[in-house]
Amino acid sequence: EPEVTQTPSHQVTQMGQEVILRCVPISNHLYFYWYRQILGQKVEFLVSFYNNEISEKSEIFDDQFSVERPDGSNFTLKIRSTKLEDSAMYFCASSLPPGGQYQETQYFGPGTRLLVL
Amino acid sequence: DAKTTQPPSMDCAEGRAANLPCNHSTISGNEYVYWYRQIHSQGPQYIIHGLKNNETNEMASLIITEDRKSSTLILPHATLRDTAVYYCIARTTGNQFYFGTGTSLTVIP
Numbered sequence: 001e002p003e004v005t006q007t008p009s010h011q012v013t014q015m016g017q018e019v020i021l022r023c024v025p026i027s028n029h030l031y032f033y034w035y036r037q038i039l040g041q042k043v044e045f046l047v048s049f050y051n052n053e054i055s056e057k058s059e060i061f062d063d064q065f066s067v068e069r070p071d072g073s074n075f076t077l078k079i080r081s082t083k084l085e086d087s088a089m090y091f092c093a094s095s096l097p098p099g100g101q102y103q104e105t106q107y108f109g110p111g112t113r114l115l116v117l
Numbered sequence: 118d119a120k121t122t123q124p125p126s127m128d129c130a131e132g133r134a135a136n137l138p139c140n141h142s143t144i145s146g147n148e149y150v151y152w153y154r155q156i157h158s159q160g161p162q163y164i165i166h167g168l169k170n171n172e173t174n175e176m177a178s179l180i181i182t183e184d185r186k187s188s189t190l191i192l193p194h195a196t197l198r199d200t201a202v203y204y205c206i207a208r209t210t211g212n213q214f215y216f217g218t219g220t221s222l223t224v225i226p
Binding site (some may be wrong): 004033035037042043044045048056058089091093105106107108109110111113 | 151155158159160161162163166204213214215216217218
């Protein structure tokens with residue numbers, strides 16, 4: 001069964017450093033998402049991406065964050081200058097585009113645990 | 118998207134059916150009810166979704182009341198591996214998923 005994969009599984013970085021989290025969505029999916037979950041808290045939406053542009057973003061997704069689809073398979077989340085409060089699990093998800101009942105189910109990857117020291 | 122209300126925790130004996138309720142009294146006609154679960158800190162796992170009719174797949178059944186104000190996720194024969202946090206989400210087409218605090222289900226041997 002196809003699945004979303006994410007690398008690395010764990011990332012430790014120093015405050016102020018840039019990090020790039022990588023995701024490989026399910027191959028025929030066209031919508032991509034990033035969510036995060038701070039330890040002990042809810043899963044929170046960050047951004048959705050379609051047709052090489054951001055389609056929706058939350059208040060959390062400020063200028064420190066950016067997303068990119070650098071090639072036909074990868075989808076990345078960059079945090080330019082990490083802060084302590086960026087420590088969280090980051091989940092990538094993908095889905096087919098809207099157009100039918102089963103088109104929009106989002107499938108999540110296993111996550112990247114980011115620790116900012 | 119409509120707000121959903123779930124009990125914070127539930128227990129279920131292994132091998133028995135687990136019935137997880139969800140209230141979504143303000144749901145609108147075009148909002149689907151989705152269920153996901155999260156085992157420990159893994160990525161949320163899709164279980165099932167529906168609009169009006171009851172749905173069943175290899176993982177679970179979803180029973181939606183006729184007025185659509187509540188639903189129940191049924192795991193027919195719970196196993197220890199079903200211990201997880203279960204999220205009920207009411208979602209309009211095109212929107213992101215809003216995860217609440219869910220129901221923490223513990224399957225007891």
